[in-house]
């Protein structure tokens with residue numbers, strides 16, 4: 464399917480690995496020029512080379528911590544007028560609610576609420592003026608079904624979801640859409656690290672993984688490329704009538720009909 468975005472320019476935040484990388488790859492496959500980002504410059508350069516070689520797309524790498532305003536400025540210096548913004552960032556580390564410090568909560572709010580909001584505010588006027596814009600926020604299934612220990616993540620991302628919901632409607636007439644994707648369990652470094660940490664005290668990581676996968680109706684973790692394909696569709700020309708939605712992709716794990 465031709466997504467109608469060949470030649471469009473995309474910024475994909477936090478995209479040297481995992482879900483962000485999958486989104487960058489899918490957009491590059493669709494013909495976009497993609498600006499990617501991550502803190503580890505060497506790793507980011509490897510990813511840029513890998514996506515370039517696989518797709519032939521123009522890939523610009525901007526290394527640095529997204530929570531630093533200077534790094535966000537560098538992203539816009541590399542891609543001044545993005546047509547597509549994929550908001551992603553690292554997730555807060557798991558911690559029991561009672562042990563959360565004010566600093567830990569503020570760090571999570573900065574990464575998963577304030578940083579993406581700043582980027583959305585920055586791109587909206589230009590997208591509206593140009594008559595095309597696609598914003599995809601990567602949040603979490605924990606917005607819908609909060610998970611104990613991931614309270615900062617759930618709260619910050621729920622805040623982001625509500626924060627942009629009115630703007631999604633306000634900008635719809637300008638062919639600018641704002642949607643979020645809520646991942647369940649996907650097979651990335653993030654989940655591997657979480658499993659290893661959880662397993663350390665109780666059981667073998669492979670056994671824990673098998674147990675977690677068996678609890679998902681699909682019987683497995685999601686593949687990053689499945690996530691990337693959904694992101695590319697939300698960024699497509701065809702998705703112009705789809706806005707203000709929060710799309711769960713979790714192998715059927717959430718048991719509700721709605």
Ligand SMILES: NC(=O)c1ccc[n+]([C@@H]2O[C@H](COP(=O)([O-])OP(=O)(O)OC[C@H]3O[C@@H](n4cnc5c(N)ncnc54)[C@H](OP(=O)(O)O)[C@@H]3O)[C@@H](O)[C@H]2O)c1
Pocket residue numbers: 476477478479480481482483500501502503504506527528529530551552553554555601602603604616646647648649650651652653654
């Ligand atoms: N995988 C899942 O099952 C799942 C489920 C629900 C929600 N999520 C959320 O979805 C997001 C992506 O998850 P993932 O599984 O793809 O994670 P991942 O495999 O750990 O990858 C995270 C990516 O973000 C980059 N990054 C992290 N912090 C950054 C920062 N401050 N500035 C710039 N880049 C940064 C990392 O590169 P560097 O380390 O080099 O910076 C890496 O490229 C996270 O917020 C995660 O909490 C994931």
